Amino acid sequence: MRLGVAVVALFVTGCSTVPGAPPPIITDNLQPEATWEKFTFCGGFGCTDPQAVTFSTEEATAISKRFNSVADNPQAERQAVRSAIAEMESIAGARTGYDGDRGRTFSGMLRAGQLDCYSEAINTSNFLAILVNAGLIHHHTLAGPVLRGLSAHTSLNFTHATATIRDNETGERLVVDSWFHDNGEPPEILPVTLWLQDWNPEDGPPT
Numbered sequence: 122m123r124l125g126v127a128v129v130a131l132f133v134t135g136c137s138t139v140p141g142a143p144p145p146i147i148t149d150n151l152q153p154e155a156t157w158e159k160f161t162f163c164g165g166f167g168c169t170d171p172q173a174v175t176f177s178t179e180e181a182t183a184i185s186k187r188f189n190s191v192a193d194n195p196q197a198e199r200q201a202v203r204s205a206i207a208e209m210e211s212i213a214g215a216r217t218g219y220d221g222d223r224g225r226t227f228s229g230m231l232r233a234g235q236l237d238c239y240s241e242a243i244n245t246s247n248f249l250a251i252l253v254n255a256g257l258i259h260h261h262t263l264a265g266p267v268l269r270g271l272s273a274h275t276s277l278n279f280t281h282a283t284a285t286i287r288d289n290e291t292g293e294r295l296v297v298d299s300w301f302h303d304n305g306e307p308p309e310i311l312p313v314t315l316w317l318q319d320w321n322p323e324d325g326p327p328t
Contacts, residue, residue: 133161143267147242150163150168154250155250155253156254157251158175160251162216162217162219163247167173167240168240174212178252184209195260195288198261202249202261202286205252206297206299207308211305214304216294218234219304222303223304238284241300242284244299245283248297249263261289261295262287263285263286267282269317275317296310298310298311298316301322302322309327311327315327
């Protein structure tokens with residue numbers, strides 16, 4: 122995506138929206154039926170550069186093996202989700218030109234191949250959908266993206282979006298936030314209630 126378009130997208134759509142539910146730029150790009158064979162990766166700021174991606178049988182098999190030892194342990198399943206999302210992001214990034222994506226938005230906004238939090242939230246939600254549809258996730262349910270910050274009326278900081286899941290046993294909603302880190306690194310998984318307090322990795326491990 123050209124630099125000028127990226128900068129405009131950042132201020133028009135990138136992490137700013139009306140109060141309440143996620144904006145159409147996020148919800149319109151969610152793919153609840155996504156599979157290994159049929160998936161659209163959102164590139165650019167606000168999914169301005171969508172690209173079709175297919176995971177090979179070998180890749181799907183390797184990623185699926187991460188869930189072999191999960192058994193009846195929701196916490197182990199969350200760790201498998203972190204590992205799987207990191208690998209899926211790495212593969213998709215390499216195929217679409219976004220493998221150089223840097224954590225957050227502003228650190229790489231003047232570079233090609235950078236994502237904002239909207240694209241990250243969409244992609245992570247759709248990666249999760251692939252894992253659910255593949256029958257790999259049993260202890261959690263997709264819960265849809267969530268917002269925090271200025272336009273969400275939770276703080277005066279920039280609005281930020283992320284994917285979420287819900288623990289089937291406790292009902293607790295958890296964010297799966299890949300935006301904090303570079304492409305291919307595991308996302309952060311923590312309670313929505315803590316995340317809404319503007320939690321960042323620099324604050325230390327979530328408790």
